[in-house]
Amino acid sequence: MQTVLQVVSLSHRYGDTLALSRISLQLGRGEGVALLGPNGAGKSTLMKAIMGAIRPQEGEIRLFNKPLNKQRGVLGYVPQEIALQEDLSVKENLEILGACAGLRGDRFRRGVSEGIALAGLEQRAHERVDRLSGGMKRRLNLAAGLIHNPPLLLLDEPTAGIDPLETSRILRALKAWKAKGGSFLLSTHRMEEVEGLCDRVIFLHEGVLLEEGTVSEVLSRCQTKAAIHVLFSSTPPPIPSGWPRDLSVEVRKDRWVVSTSGSEGLATVASLVGGVQDLTGLEPHRPDLGVRFRELAGTGLVPS
Amino acid sequence: MIPFLALWKRLALSMSRNPLALLMTFLVPLILFLFFSLVLGGSGGGGSGGGITLLLVGEERDTLPLSRAFEDLGGVNPSLNFKGKETEVAWTEERARAAVAEGDASLALLLPPGWLRGILSFDEPRPEATLLVSRPDSPASRIAQGLLIPAVASALGEGGFSIVGDALLANLDRAVSLGEISVEQHKVWSSAWMTGEAAWESQGGEGKGTLGLEMDALIPLHAEVAEVEEGIPFSVSAYYAGATAVLFLLFTVVHLGGRLLKEEKNGYIRRILLGGTPVSSVLAAHIVHGTGLSLSALALMFWVAHQFLGAGLAGQTLPLLVVGILTGFAFGAFGILFAFFMPDRETLERSSSIVILPMSALGGSMIPLFMLPVWVQNIGKLLPNGQAVVAFEKVGARHMYLSEITPQLLYLVVFTVVAFGCATTLWKRRWVA
Numbered sequence: 001m002q003t004v005l006q007v008v009s010l011s012h013r014y015g016d017t018l019a020l021s022r023i024s025l026q027l028g029r030g031e032g033v034a035l036l037g038p039n040g041a042g043k044s045t046l047m048k049a050i051m052g053a054i055r056p057q058e059g060e061i062r063l064f065n066k067p068l069n070k071q072r073g074v075l076g077y078v079p080q081e082i083a084l085q086e087d088l089s090v091k092e093n094l095e096i097l098g099a100c101a102g103l104r105g106d107r108f109r110r111g112v113s114e115g116i117a118l119a120g121l122e123q124r125a126h127e128r129v130d131r132l133s134g135g136m137k138r139r140l141n142l143a144a145g146l147i148h149n150p151p152l153l154l155l156d157e158p159t160a161g162i163d164p165l166e167t168s169r170i171l172r173a174l175k176a177w178k179a180k181g182g183s184f185l186l187s188t189h190r191m192e193e194v195e196g197l198c199d200r201v202i203f204l205h206e207g208v209l210l211e212e213g214t215v216s217e218v219l220s221r222c223q224t225k226a227a228i229h230v231l232f233s234s235t236p237p238p239i240p241s242g243w244p245r246d247l248s249v250e251v252r253k254d255r256w257v258v259s260t261s262g263s264e265g266l267a268t269v270a271s272l273v274g275g276v277q278d279l280t281g282l283e284p285h286r287p288d289l290g291v292r293f294r295e296l297a298g299t300g301l302v303p304s
Numbered sequence: 305m306i307p308f309l310a311l312w313k314r315l316a317l318s319m320s321r322n323p324l325a326l327l328m329t330f331l332v333p334l335i336l337f338l339f340f341s342l343v344l345g346g347s348g349g350g351g352s353g354g355g356i357t358l359l360l361v362g363e364e365r366d367t368l369p370l371s372r373a374f375e376d377l378g379g380v381n382p383s384l385n386f387k388g389k390e391t392e393v394a395w396t397e398e399r400a401r402a403a404v405a406e407g408d409a410s411l412a413l414l415l416p417p418g419w420l421r422g423i424l425s426f427d428e429p430r431p432e433a434t435l436l437v438s439r440p441d442s443p444a445s446r447i448a449q450g451l452l453i454p455a456v457a458s459a460l461g462e463g464g465f466s467i468v469g470d471a472l473l474a475n476l477d478r479a480v481s482l483g484e485i486s487v488e489q490h491k492v493w494s495s496a497w498m499t500g501e502a503a504w505e506s507q508g509g510e511g512k513g514t515l516g517l518e519m520d521a522l523i524p525l526h527a528e529v530a531e532v533e534e535g536i537p538f539s540v541s542a543y544y545a546g547a548t549a550v551l552f553l554l555f556t557v558v559h560l561g562g563r564l565l566k567e568e569k570n571g572y573i574r575r576i577l578l579g580g581t582p583v584s585s586v587l588a589a590h591i592v593h594g595t596g597l598s599l600s601a602l603a604l605m606f607w608v609a610h611q612f613l614g615a616g617l618a619g620q621t622l623p624l625l626v627v628g629i630l631t632g633f634a635f636g637a638f639g640i641l642f643a644f645f646m647p648d649r650e651t652l653e654r655s656s657s658i659v660i661l662p663m664s665a666l667g668g669s670m671i672p673l674f675m676l677p678v679w680v681q682n683i684g685k686l687l688p689n690g691q692a693v694v695a696f697e698k699v700g701a702r703h704m705y706l707s708e709i710t711p712q713l714l715y716l717v718v719f720t721v722v723a724f725g726c727a728t729t730l731w732k733r734r735w736v737a
Contacts, residue, residue, distance in 0.1 A: 051574060053735065053736070053737060055737035073578075073579060081571055083567075083570045085318055085572075088314060092314070096314045097576070102579065128321075148579055
């Protein structure tokens with residue numbers, strides 16, 4: 001796989017604050033990587049360094065095996081805010097950004113029409129942006145970042161503030177673009193978005209890369225196991241005497257936490273708790289990226 | 305379309321769709337300009353505020369009555385603002401010449417020693433007074449000369465009027481006997497004297513020297529056109545067209561700088577830069593847009609001043625255009641430099657009034673610079689808006705040529721180059737590692 005982006009041992013400080021500490025990562029063609037972490041983790045600093053907005057004190061960034069400052073038009077950017085001219089139409093916005101990205105002639109016309117199609121705004125191409133819904137603006141924001149068909153797209157919370165339906169439209173569009181060979185680096189703390197979209201995830205915390213791998217690799221390292229929560233309306237009763245020994249149970253304030261997973265486990269637990277008093281329901285829980293991140297950041301699992 | 309044009313187009317389109325911005329850039333300044341022009345200056349008249357300011361210089365004890373006579377005439381004729389011996393300023397010939405040249409006075413009467421006494425000595429060479437005028441054909445000049453005869457007559461004391469009249473008639477008789485004038489002319493002029501129209505008819509003065517036979521015969525006086533140093537006439541409406549536009553243009557360019565901060569924050573600028581557009585194009589588009597707005601606003605103001613307020617700017621199109629373009633560039637550069645030092649758009653909007661209003665006061669946008677104390681003028685001339693106002697004053701209000709405002713033009717060019725250079729360097733450092 002052709003390497004699009006290489007970040008080698010990148011470190012950066014803001015005064016006394018360490019923003020990035022020896023971060024290394026690689027991104028191949030057609031690959032999507034998620035940068036996960038809370039506010040202040042270093043995601044924005046890393047993105048800024050890749051965009052050439054800051055010069056890190058240590059380390060190197062290469063795009064297509066060339067130094068960053070020798071590159072033009074290789075990166076696309078979808079910022080968290082709606083970076084569009086609100087009083088201009090959909091088409092005018094794309095035309096201006098296309099011209100700024102150096103598109104001319106057929107490439108320009110194709111870029112604009114494909115951008116409108118990607119945003120799904122064919123019927124509203126001449127409408128002012130400030131009259132579009134939040135979801136439409138987000139889609140246009142994405143299309144604007146892709147107007148010059150960059151090999152690498154940087155996305156910063158591209159679905160912030162929109163409903164699940166619009167979120168899935170944006171993720172689908174991104175997935176389709178990725179299938180055509182586009183690469184992206186997605187900075188987010190909405191970890192649920194990542195699983196079906198990204199090939200790999202990178203956990204950052206306080207400027208340190210905590211963990212990197214595919215979604216399944218990361219989840220497999222999770223120490224929290226799948227469980228079924230048995231919920232009660234009052235203080236949980238004691239465990240019934242006939243409870244199977246191989247099915248461990250932890251009694252909490254308002255529930256039992258039974259360590260098992262899947263539909264088979266759910267059926268087993270359901271049959272075991274059928275007659276128990278004050279039972280209100282069963283909740284299957286499986287470890288996700290958020291759980292894994294909390295483990296890494298909060299329980300001393302941070303690599304030295 | 306090249307990136308620079310695309311960026312300029314977006315600003316222009318955006319502006320054209322923003323009614324509030326259009327209002328603040330064009331309509332509000334126009335209203336304020338009309339207010340200043342109409343309230344402070346009438347419909348375009350002279351620098352002395354619409355009335356006639358007459359200075360009397362060199363009056364001695366024996367001619368003090370003339371001063372009093374003018375004072376009395378001033379009481380009868382409110383348009384006469386007489387400044388004689390008993391004023392706070394000690395008027396010398398030099399000061400009087402400067403005052404007329406700079407438009408602070410309509411005319412000055414310079415009296416040599418023994419002038420009043422000499423009026424009655426028709427047979428001897430008589431000392432000649434000088435009437436210093438800014439324009440020989442101005443109404444002020446005509447009125448002042450018309451007032452001179454009754455003033456002299458009154459100053460000569462009891463019977464002075466008839467003495468002067470008798471002398472004039474004797475002169476006319478002599479001229480008829482010598483064949484210098486016809487009997488018909490004698491009748492016309494003597495009748496004119498009797499009806500008080502003599503002075504009105506005695507306008508021969510086309511510049512230096514002559515005021516015509518009748519005036520010369522009666523009162524030893526010659527008219528002289530003062531060397532105009534500071535552009536006369538002075539048009540108040542043209543002054544406030546430039547000054548008001550400059551004030552509001554400062555707000556416009558600073559607001560444009562605020563847009564830069566907003567676009568920096570929301571990632572628009574980053575998006576443009578990643579597409580390959582250089583920082584200088586982003587900033588140049590802002591400056592050119594600012595210049596376009598400046599020219600449009602100025603064109604509107606000066607057109608109104610010319611068309612409806614009698615500013616007489618038909619011949620000044622080129623100088624006004626040049627000053628307008630340079631002002632636009634200078635202000636555009638100022639706007640983006642100012643924005644750099646502001647943390648965000650909100651702070652910039654809040655700070656703009658605190659910075660711009662004092663700048664405008666010092667720069668002559670509210671009260672003309674030449675009416676302010678010298679130390680304020682000196683500060684004002686350090687500011688780009690002060691220089692722009694002076695340039696507009698000279699080419700717009702005083703109808704001067706471009707060659708006469710070279711210092712202001714040079715200042716605006718140098719300011720633009722330095723401010724744009726600094727702004728580009730600073731923004732580039734911030735945006736591109």
